[in-house]
Amino acid sequence: MHKILLIEDEKNLARFIELELQHAGYSVTVAYDGKKGQELALEEEWDMVLLDLMLPGLNGLAVCTHIRAAKETPIIMITARDGLADKVAGLDSGADDYISKPFDIEELLARMRSLLRRSGQANKSRVLRCSDLELDVEGRTVTKNGTAIELTKREFEILQELMENLGRVMTREMLMEAIWGYDSEVDSKAVDVYISYIRNKIDEQGKPSLIQTLRGLGYVMRR
Numbered sequence: 562m563h564k565i566l567l568i569e570d571e572k573n574l575a576r577f578i579e580l581e582l583q584h585a586g587y588s589v590t591v592a593y594d595g596k597k598g599q600e601l602a603l604e605e606e607w608d609m610v611l612l613d614l615m616l617p618g619l620n621g622l623a624v625c626t627h628i629r630a631a632k633e634t635p636i637i638m639i640t641a642r643d644g645l646a647d648k649v650a651g652l653d654s655g656a657d658d659y660i661s662k663p664f665d666i667e668e669l670l671a672r673m674r675s676l677l678r679r680s681g682q683a684n685k686s687r688v689l690r691c692s693d694l695e696l697d698v699e700g701r702t703v704t705k706n707g708t709a710i711e712l713t714k715r716e717f718e719i720l721q722e723l724m725e726n727l728g729r730v731m732t733r734e735m736l737m738e739a740i741w742g743y744d745s746e747v748d749s750k751a752v753d754v755y756i757s758y759i760r761n762k763i764d765e766q767g768k769p770s771l772i773q774t775l776r777g778l779g780y781v782m783r784r
Contacts, residue, residue: 563608563677567591568598568624569639570616574662578611581666585729595619602628609673612656614640622654629655635680637672639664671738674725689724691771691782694763696724705763715740716759719752723772723782732779756780 565587569575572593579589592598595616602610602624610628614621625636638656652659657680658672687698693706701717703710712720722739723731733749756772764770773781 562586562588564606565589565609565611565673566598566601566605566607567611568593568595568602568616568621569611569613570594571613578666578669581670585670585726593617595621595624599624599627602634603631607634609635609637609677611669611673612636612638614638622650625654625656633680635676637669637676639669667735668738671735674722674739689721691724691727691784694724694771696721703763710762712759712762716755716762719755720759720763723780726782728781728783730775730778730781735779752780 563586565582567575567578567582567589569578569591570593575591575593579591582589590601592601596618598610598612598616599619612621612625616624621638621640625638628634628636636656637658637660638652639660639662641662657676660669660672689696689698695704696717697703698721703712703717703720718740719736722736733752736752737749756774760770760772763772771782773783775781
């Protein structure tokens with residue numbers, strides 16, 4: 562379970578983000594001011610820091626600069642200030658990504674997953690399981706009942722995304738953004754094609770598919 566430090570002074574927003582991240586499987590600690598957030602960021606090890614720009618005590622730019630001087634912890638800056646100069650300042654202070662308020666929680670989650678993959682934090686000897694299916698993130702292998710299943714790179718990435726979000730409905734758009742990126746011109750129907758390929762490899766004849774289709778919504782895997 563990834564440890565996330567959320568530094569946000571708007572308590573209602575902080576609570577909303579905390580609950581959504583916990584639902585997505587993250588362990589979340591919240592700090593409501595810059596000074597406390599900086600202390601926690603430097604004293605403990607985190608997989609990611611979500612950092613507001615405008616904070617009491619010590620602003621987000623200062624906190625980000627201090628964290629980056631000591632650690633390589635991935636940082637996403639969250640703020641209502643969306644001007645180009647503010648974004649540049651946030652990135653120059655050491656932030657890895659920047660998201661402006663108001664934002665959709667699914668976009669934040671997608672950015673977090675993408676950053677965790679890029680930083681290598683998501684690949685720490687993890688084995689994902691769903692029924693008798695196992696996916697070794699680091700080893701890039703998939704087995705069912707102990708038998709190896711050969712997947713292409715894209716099939717593996719889509720299956721990993723679904724298994725990392727067990728019980729959560731993943732729309733085609735969410736899968737597109739997570740696998741191909743926000744600016745991809747790949748048709749969303751490609752997701753359906755890859756899901757079909759994956760099902761042919763992981764499902765047993767005569768048994769329900771491990772990847773369920775929710776019409777008009779998307780796909781979900783449940784234990």
